[in-house]
Amino acid sequence: MTEFGSRQPSAWGIDVPGVAMSLPAGTNPIALTFDCCGGPGGDSLDEALVSALRDTGTAATFFLAGRWVQANPAFTEQLAADPLFEIANHGTVHQPLSVSGASAYGIAGTSDAGAVYDEIMGAQELIEEFTGTRPAYFRSGTAHLDDVAAEITRSLGLLVVNFNRNGDDGGTLDAAAVTDRLVGMEAGDILLAHSNRPSSGTAAGVAAALPILRERGMSFARLSEVLPAESEQD
Numbered sequence: 001m002t003e004f005g006s007r008q009p010s011a012w013g014i015d016v017p018g019v020a021m022s023l024p025a026g027t028n029p030i031a032l033t034f035d036c037c038g039g040p041g042g043d044s045l046d047e048a049l050v051s052a053l054r055d056t057g058t059a060a061t062f063f064l065a066g067r068w069v070q071a072n073p074a075f076t077e078q079l080a081a082d083p084l085f086e087i088a089n090h091g092t093v094h095q096p097l098s099v100s101g102a103s104a105y106g107i108a109g110t111s112d113a114g115a116v117y118d119e120i121m122g123a124q125e126l127i128e129e130f131t132g133t134r135p136a137y138f139r140s141g142t143a144h145l146d147d148v149a150a151e152i153t154r155s156l157g158l159l160v161v162n163f164n165r166n167g168d169d170g171g172t173l174d175a176a177a178v179t180d181r182l183v184g185m186e187a188g189d190i191l192l193a194h195s196n197r198p199s200s201g202t203a204a205g206v207a208a209a210l211p212i213l214r215e216r217g218m219s220f221a222r223l224s225e226v227l228p229a230e231s232e233q234d
């Protein structure tokens with residue numbers, strides 16, 4: 001990481017250079033992505049949400065934090081074994097990805113380029129250990145990062161994927177509000193919602209939205225089906 005050690009970031013947030021916010025123009029499916037963040041209050045799997053996806057044959061991508069994987073090894077293996085689903089990397093301890101210690105929502109980010117490397121690769125190695133597969137996509141804890149951290153992620157062979165549709169505001173919305181967020185999705189959109197909060201409205205809200213989206217002609221894809229991991233983002 002020495003080549004990044006002296007770099008000063010010029011952008012900070014969810015939508016910075018190098019991050020995919022939606023699928024490539026002309027893509028017909030939408031991508032449902034669900035974060036398993038881990039930590040206090042976030043260490044569960046929303047099994048009702050997973051069942052709603054399975055029962056309807058709905059493809060999705062799960063971003064798993066390393067700390068969540070360590071708390072849920074059996075669920076990690078089950079999600080990875082299901083061909084409907086793809087596993088992606090949500091950071092090792094779920095930190096904003098910063099080369100200068102920037103924070104988001106009061107959560108301290110990584111302190112430097114070496115800590116960025118550790119935050120990415122710790123989860124990468126844990127996920128490979130439990131699933132046998134190295135993820136191709138990364139989303140930081142809180143989805144915040146700087147442009148240098150995005151470059152570091154690319155140099156490690158992962159594409160940073162955020163979202164243009166926020167489905168559940170961190171798993172805090174009731175089911176009707178979640179459904180409202182989903183039903184208007186358009187071709188090529190990427191949804192963020194949370195699969196680690198079984199007491200939230202996310203599962204019921206997603207379950208209600210899926211038939212409405214299908215009625216509108218929408219289809220669903222895992223990220224690797226529709227988003228080339230080697231593509232350049234701007």
Ligand SMILES: [Zn+2]
Binds near residue numbers: 035036037140141
């Ligand atoms: Zn998260």
